[in-house]
């Protein structure tokens with residue numbers, strides 16, 4: 001089987017993926033799988049989604065040649081795929097409109113979601129408002145503190161934010177709590193998972209809704225340069241913006257795929273979120289993939305300055321791309337991401353999300369090492385307004 | 401014949417239903433956990449379900465979540481759980497079933513897990529997040545071993561799927577009494593009969609019912625229509641409320657006895 005034809009019918013990506021969930025949820029997952037399989041080949045569904053993308057999300061998002069940043073680095077050309085310009089300010093809306101449209105087709109009137117940075121929560125609250133659905137968003141207390149503006153946005157959109165105190169109060173704990181709630185409400189509630197993680201069919205479905213990023217980027221770079229880029233770069237939390245960009249290029253052997261994980265305060269310090277770079281194969285939140293864990297199989301806490309990357313797991317399709325050597329995964333520390341945040345803001349007048357700043361940071365360093373003819377295409381997955389408080393605090397701490 | 405099957409046959413002969421008791425291994429620490437299990441055995445428990453602590457128990461409510469955290473904090477691991485089984489096996493012959501999430505077992509290695517569990521005196525395992533769709537990767541490593549893989553049926557499981565699950569099951573079948581995590585409130589014992597009937601129609605295996613059962617009255621009502629009753633969160637609540645109480649084991653024994661009496665019909 002070609003790797004771009006994965007997953008198989010049971011939701012496996014080679015040795016990864018699957019449906020490792022409680023029996024109570026299994027019938028709902030099977031129902032969702034069937035509904036999604038029908039939607040995939042339904043012209044009506046696909047046309048409906050395309051219309052929403054154009055008229056509501058604001059697609060296509062531009063592919064922007066970052067000339068000043070390129071000149072500053074003095075090497076390869078840097079292009080930015082401007083997902084920060086999509087409605088609600090991040091790529092997350094592509095997926096939530098897709099899932100909410102599916103939920104609507106399935107006759108569901110209640111949705112739940114987990115969120116880290118709050119971007120997926122805002123995007124779910126938005127989609128729920130659009131379709132007139134009741135919405136609850138689970139969010140760790142640590143993230144509620146560091147992403148306060150997004151909490152207010154969700155509430156203004158009519159969603160109920162459910163604070164999660166277990167664990168470190170971050171994304172993993174929010175997902176635990178959302179799954180617990182779902183077990184009790186599965187009969188009438190649709191769970192909108194925010195990344196290419198979770199049990200099948202989520203990794204496939206979320207990838208399919210996000211591939212619009214890569215499909216557009218491919219067309220746009222052909223128009224701008226007449227050729228495919230040499231390298232694609234995206235940050236990897238659960239991996240949805242990266243998978244969305246990479247997927248349409250997986251068959252193009254000449255295009256290098258680079259996923260950037262959060263190295264936190266450094267891989268050696270143990271305070272990081274590099275599941276692919278430093279984790280082991282395991283099962284978390286319904287699928288098998290790379291997971292940060294102890295030798296005894298206990299899940300470890302992740303760390304990152306960016307709430308959206310602060311997750312000890314990663315989508316199973318990335319595990320496959322890593323295993324097959326089709327993509328490589330690198331990591332960027334908090335300091336480097338903050339530096340990229342400032343550099344891009346000053347050079348181009350674009351405040352990137354701290355998540356996206358990880359991809360920008362790696363692209364900047366790499367561009368400086370590469371010849372001027374090379375093209376590096378970065379997924380600017382979201383805007384940084386939500387991160388102002390974190391950035392200001394960080395600057396104060398560093399005495400900058 | 402497996403130890404589990406044997407146990408249920410014996411009870412049948414006595415006109416009793418099985419009291420299945422759950423506690424998390426190592427809660428609040430290794431030594432006290434052994435004593436708590438001893439008290440449950442003294443109180444007349446018929447089957448021990450011993451929880452393997454896990455950092456992210458997504459099918460458990462707050463009470464069992466906290467018990468898992470206490471156990472992990474005290475240094476519990478799967479290796480230590482098996483050491484504990486060995487000690488428990490020294491003082492009881494009732495069936496012992498491990499209960500947990502897949503990741504620790506996956507990391508341990510499926511084959512080694514089965515061998516070491518059997519060697520320690522375990523009779524089977526129930527893995528919350530390993531549904532029939534994924535379980536072959538584990539059970540295929542156990543060819544020929546007398547080790548039961550206990551399957552779950554939920555209120556959401558439809559009749560066709562129920563039959564599929566029942567056909568592959570061994571030991572007993574664990575019927576989840578209601579949609580929700582462990583420790584959920586509001587069990588309507590009068591409705592359990594309606595869920596159990598279609599399952600009984602497709603299996604000869606004993607059916608044990610769990611989730612939300614905490615009082616002798618619950619036990620009595622559910623024992624009328626099932627082969628066994630699982631009590632978990634209620635034990636853990638008792639432990640949690642009496643962490644510093646030297647009389648804890650006595651309370652556990654008495655509580656077990658009160659539940660066991662309710663299974664005699």
Ligand SMILES: Cc1ncc(COP(=O)(O)O)c(C=O)c1O
Nearest residue numbers: 119237238239240241308381382
């Ligand atoms: C702007 C932005 N980028 C990236 C991510 C990380 O998620 P993923 O790896 O699924 O794209 C998030 C998550 O919250 C985000 O808000």
